Amino acid sequence: MPPLLQVDEITVAFGGRRALDGVSLAAEAGRVTGLIGPNGAGKSTLFDTVSGLRRPGTGRVRLDGRDITREGPARRARRGLSRTFQHLELFGRLSVRDNLLVAAELGPCHRRAARTTDAVLDRLGLTGTAEAPTDALPTGIARLVEVGRALVQEPRVLLLDEPAAGQDAEETEHFAALLRSLAAEGTAVVLVEHDMSLVMAVCDEVYVLDLGRVVACGPPSQIQQDETVLAAYLGET
Template sequence: MSFGGVHALSGVSMAIEPGRIYGLIGPNGAGKSTAINAITGTIVPSAGRILWHGKDVSRWPQHRRARSGLARTFQNLALFHKLSVRENVACGAIHAHDDAGLRGAVDAALDAFGLAQVADEPVDVLSLGTRKRVEMARATVAKPRLLLLDEPAAGLTGSEIAEFSTRMRAFRDGGGAVLLVEHDMSLVMSLCEHLFVLDFGRLIAAGTPGEVRANPAVQAAYFGAGDDQLH
């Protein structure tokens, strides 16, 4: 993946299995968001392939990938701020359900993320934590097979992060896979079962949280820090 001769990603290979939570970590500028953008079709890779259930989707448009079971959230919230919570969530299911099933799917997502009481409120009057729950509900309402999350815990309180972890484990237990990009290392180490580590666009480590924490290359990537930076 190159931009004007600069390699944002180079030689990165990741395999993701259903029913697991993965973390994608690395210093700022390592290529984490670029990887998510390539997987979901926001940008088109200049080389390599993206395989999804055995099919090369590297040139598929975003909407086709979404319909095939890929869903994401964004580092900067991408909600329709003048629409209600219910209307925002419904946008995530519009291609996955007929009219008869749409309301039921939306109601289920609202309940799952504790949003039923604010379903008719415009999202621009809600707190950051609640707006993030709206985005999560929208991303999961169509029951995707892979959920890609770009810094979902940023700005959340400790209790909100705990609730987020519970919901992600429930999504995993239902057979879904999660790829989490996050700078909160305590969250990553407690929630993820397998980690990929990027630095300068290259994959420098992969393994369990314990294996990654002990990896000298990973410690060096985090500003030459020791093990304490990865707890």
């Protein structure tokens, strides 16, 4: 069975600099795929390209075998692709519930938006703060709200850009369990994260980006021993 998400030889250039240089990545249903690398490696640019916010110069993006390279973000979302952002993109004056409800009403589950919203709030442990405005929340909880906005879309592929930033140890542990459960339900999860303990604990495969190129790919145990990765990112020689 082919990967649910397939990225083939993607190149993105800003002026004369290549932010992505022939990047390929595969994410399978039922697995958590990690994407790590130093700041400026191209991780968020790759997410922008996969989600349709940026057009690649060359290469292809396929979802469940369909070429979606030239499709816009809305069409990709309807096909089951959802994401979060590195920088929080919440409606600060709206409540937690309303943030999720807006996303649900615009998504494929709009006919049951309220029911879907309540289910996601419960799953994320946000029911107790459902009526709080999001601009009053700690960063770790606000990150979880953004994950909730992605989940109410009922995605088949979920792109998470540094979702654990601002979480404490207990929140991160619960979040790891959430990622495992999403994968167990058949979702293809792609995780960009700087918390290496989280990455190594939940990911089935890890891609390492450096200067816009994939420099390593493999299971966490292999990545932790890769000399190129140790030198480029994990801080050892």
